[in-house]
Amino acid sequence: MDVFGAVYIIENAQQFWSELEEILHIPQDSTLLRLDSTLRSFISLCASYHETYLQSPLQLEHSCNLLMASELFIFHSERMCDLSLQDAEQTTDPHSQLIIYNILLAFGRRNQGFLRSHKRWKPLLPLLMDHVRLEIDPDIDDTFSGGSVTSSSSGGYRGIGVPIEVKLRTLSVRLLYEVCRVQKLSLNDLNLFDDSFIEHLFELVEQTRDQQDESFNYSVIKLLVALNEQFMVASLHPETPRPDAKFSRDGHTPDSRNRVLRILMSRLGSSMTFGENLIFMLNRADRTPEDLVMQLLVLKLLYLLFNTKDTAEYFYTNDLCVLVDVFLREILNLDEDNESLRHTYLRVLHPLLTKTQLRSMPYKRPPNRTCS
Known part of the structure; x- marks a missing residue:
């Protein structure tokens, strides 16, 4: 259930992408609270189904591109970034963290000024470091599909993928690098x-x-x-x-x-x-x-x-x-x-x-x- 009380039951890839696009269709008279809720609905849907429909880097990148091209980030990027950072600090759900970190990385690579603000990033750095410190079996490669994952008739993937902890560790290293590369x-x-x-x-x-x-x-x-x-x-x-x-x-x-x-x-x-x-x-x-x-x-x-x-x-x-x-x-x-x-x-x-x-x-x- 998302912030609007909607329950998503996604049966195939086409439906998943259609739902994402529908979420990002923002009514002209939307309030700021409605904009905030829209971003959180996007994160909620992606977090719920990323293991099925966002397993490849290209799929995940495409979802972030949709968000970056939406009115949320074209006209309200400052507010959306602050909200994403706030939610990244507060959420304990690793699947939501994965989506939020990808959003922050996608926006940061497009707008380095966002990465340069130490005041903004300071609270998040220890959390990213915790993901990096986590002890993980070194034999587990960080690939999105994993050796035993196969495609299904619904357009998604089935099988054993890479643990969420491994994905978060990799993403945290990338975010820390981008921040350390541009900040003073x-x-x-x-x-x-x-x-x-x-x-x-x-x-x-x-x-x-x-x-x-x-x-x-x-x-x-x-x-x-x-x-x-x-x-x-x-x-x-x-x-x-x-x-x-x-x-x-x-x-x-x-x-x-x-x-x-x-x-x-x-x-x-x-x-x-x-x-x-x-x-x-x-x-x-x-x-x-x-x-x-x-x-x-x-x-x-x-x-x-x-x-x-x-x-x-x-x-x-x-x-x-x-x-x-x-x-x-x-x-x-x-x-x-x-x-x-x-x-x-x-x-x-x-x-x-x-x-x-x-x-x-x-x-x-x-x-x-x-x-x-």
Whole structure:
């Protein structure tokens, strides 16, 4: 039963999508309370039937697109976002949480100003972190359909899907990354991301290394490099506005307040997957805006690792050779629109060649030696 007292009995996919569209058809004289109830009816219907009709990412994305294109978000986005955040904080139903988080992510990716408001997001961050902290069998891949799910005659899916806790964990990591990517957090704000949480993120990378779908593993790494950026900037410039993707002028590295670096230093021998996948992510990066941001964040962590004595030799020598190849390719191939990223590659290339094992093995420099 939704907020209007309506009980939905959905028998097929066509009926489900028709009901969604009907909910989003808003009468011209609707009051603000009616608008609020409409959003909650949309969430209620999706939460009740997402395991049947919203199992694939495309289906879930389509439902969010319908909402974003409705009058609710075209003319009342501020109110709808505040209501979504409020409900996200208050609801304990995981299925409703899943839909609300998807709505917040969909709107945030369209409107980064929404993600930048720390005051708005501060109450929700601990709840998202709780989903990430939840212990889940590492052998469970975060795929929407699951191995035993089959389509049914009603246009939905039947069978055993991915547990809701797994979906919420993945979605929470993505939301935390988007928030950490665009907000300016102070050292006091960053106290929320304590040692145990950072340690858990590194452990998640290792636990999920063998999953067939690498997207969750990469999402956790992206969250870690975004947090590293936050700690770097907050430590170097605690009282000044966050610079736009700049290194410190003197090249000095942040102090021990950078929990990402400190935790990684404490587990160098047990976080090799993290280093390997950093290189894979750089090597596979496209020219999409999202991947360009990811490259910059990864490069800033590499710069820090190469210039820190205890982590300068964190990577295997063969992996460093791969990095050199990636750097040279990107420096040559990046266009004028990405000149800043090219300069960053050049900036990081110097410590890569002079501070790591490559200082005594001049790979691709005379004399020309190869990694064995």
